[in-house]
Amino acid sequence: MKLVVLxxxxxVVAAIALLEVLCLAGAIDRITMPxxxxxxxxxxxxxxxxxxxxxxxxxxxNASIAFASAAIAGVAFAALLHNHxxxxxxxxxxxxxxxxxxxxxxxxxxIAVFGLGDLPQxxxxxxxxxxxxxxxxxxxxxxxxxxxxxxxxxxxxxxxRTAASITLPYAAPHILTGVKLAVAYSLIGVVGSExxxxxxxxxxxxxxxxxxxxxxxxxxxxxxxxxxxxxVNAFLTRWEQRLRVRRGQR
Amino acid sequence: MSADVGAMAAAEAGESxxxxxxxxxxxxxxxxxxxxxxxxxxxxxxxxxxxxTARYAIGLFGSERFWPHLIETSKAFxxxxxxxxxxxxxxxxxxxxHRLSSEVLEPMVVAVYSLPKVTLYPILLLAFGxxxxxxxxxxxxxxxxxxxxxxxAAVRSVKPVLVKTxxxxxxxxxxxxxxxxxxxxxxxxxxxxxxxxxxxxxGVLLAEMFASQRGLGFLLMNGIGLHNVEQIMAITLxxxxxxxxxxxxxxxxxxxxxxxx
Numbered sequence: 001m002k003l004v005v006l007x008x009x010x011x012v013v014a015a016i017a018l019l020e021v022l023c024l025a026g027a028i029d030r031i032t033m034p035x036x037x038x039x040x041x042x043x044x045x046x047x048x049x050x051x052x053x054x055x056x057x058x059x060x061x062n063a064s065i066a067f068a069s070a071a072i073a074g075v076a077f078a079a080l081l082h083n084h085x086x087x088x089x090x091x092x093x094x095x096x097x098x099x100x101x102x103x104x105x106x107x108x109x110x111i112a113v114f115g116l117g118d119l120p121q122x123x124x125x126x127x128x129x130x131x132x133x134x135x136x137x138x139x140x141x142x143x144x145x146x147x148x149x150x151x152x153x154x155x156x157x158x159x160x161r162t163a164a165s166i167t168l169p170y171a172a173p174h175i176l177t178g179v180k181l182a183v184a185y186s187l188i189g190v191v192g193s194e195x196x197x198x199x200x201x202x203x204x205x206x207x208x209x210x211x212x213x214x215x216x217x218x219x220x221x222x223x224x225x226x227x228x229x230x231x232v233n234a235f236l237t238r239w240e241q242r243l244r245v246r247r248g249q250r
Numbered sequence: 251m252s253a254d255v256g257a258m259a260a261a262e263a264g265e266s267x268x269x270x271x272x273x274x275x276x277x278x279x280x281x282x283x284x285x286x287x288x289x290x291x292x293x294x295x296x297x298x299x300x301x302x303t304a305r306y307a308i309g310l311f312g313s314e315r316f317w318p319h320l321i322e323t324s325k326a327f328x329x330x331x332x333x334x335x336x337x338x339x340x341x342x343x344x345x346x347x348h349r350l351s352s353e354v355l356e357p358m359v360v361a362v363y364s365l366p367k368v369t370l371y372p373i374l375l376l377a378f379g380x381x382x383x384x385x386x387x388x389x390x391x392x393x394x395x396x397x398x399x400x401x402x403a404a405v406r407s408v409k410p411v412l413v414k415t416x417x418x419x420x421x422x423x424x425x426x427x428x429x430x431x432x433x434x435x436x437x438x439x440x441x442x443x444x445x446x447x448x449x450x451x452x453g454v455l456l457a458e459m460f461a462s463q464r465g466l467g468f469l470l471m472n473g474i475g476l477h478n479v480e481q482i483m484a485i486t487l488x489x490x491x492x493x494x495x496x497x498x499x500x501x502x503x504x505x506x507x508x509x510x511x
Contacts, residue, residue, distance in 0.1 A: 007354040032376045093274040100448035100497030105489045108470045108482045113296050184364035192368040196459045210372040222369045
């Protein structure tokens, strides 16, 4: 296990070292990519100077709103849908093909309807995330043992209380899988739509820097957003695993 | 109540084709009704009606202006997907076979899957230049990941007895892949190819929406500049219909393969 981690670190370090060598040797020219040590230095300077704080705040705020609404709406909708089998089976084809349809294709339409504010970006993040939450929550609710439903009935719990205190907590690990996807998807949705067309945010700054051949800003921002999403995903994956282990041992 | 559960299990195990088609039709009807309702509520300025959008979409196929864009997107997509399949199967089989490599690299591939890959597109543009090759590379970057991951899982799930039989017969690695691993792992691999198809399409369109002068993605963004809502909606409709119908067909094949396996 330890050996695997060591190898993983080694692969990453080797890849960065290779890029560094290629850049310094001139195999990759400076217009294409600055050497990694300069990217790291520029990233540090950028964070210290705080000139990107506004963009970072905007992106994180919008992604959080998109994520929170996707998680809440997704769980609530799935809890409702779970009781309506006919509606659910009608929606099945939608869920099955949803992620095959490029959600970003709706972005121009959303801009045309709502204008170029924050709303279209938040909506894209929401649309990307919400179905993952719905599908995984349904999947979790399907696995709730019947004895628990009976216990709820014996204790005369209403529908809402049954959902809040029995079925949803039981389905928590599955819901977390959906929530984890929603975090990644809402960030992808917000940054992606900022990147395509917007008035601010990390995605916008990256595309602005690209258009101005400003590699000293573009590469640090790319590294920042990648590092951020890797960190968030790693944290959630660990949390999910811990939850599963606890369930397994019970 | 137990009958309920039985019915549900039966429905999940082998949902008859009739219900599937009926559900899809109801769904399309409901979506069209919602769309028409939105049109009545918000009117001409905000969105186009379903009928007008369909008319515009059909009109596109008759116009000289549209074809070069469609062909550009198709070319980029076909090339990107072909590359994704070749690379994905190659890397997937390698990692599926080689325990240490896959333990080291698989989590990295999973991590790449959940990254906002759009941010990498400027790097591809700088490396490949403006033009079709950057689009192809970006489509491949999206499509290759699910193909790798599903192929790894597929190769690992092949029953050991089949592999041992191959060893006894002293098959070469190539013959082993062709005669044993590939047929046995096909259903799972197909799932990867199906997901890869959709993601490659997403990648190519995303690339076209940013800094491109050609393709359907460009037409979408061009519609914003022209304030041409009908153009935006017609192209969106074409993309959605294409993606959804191909994915439905692939999903049906996928389920059949898994049933036989």
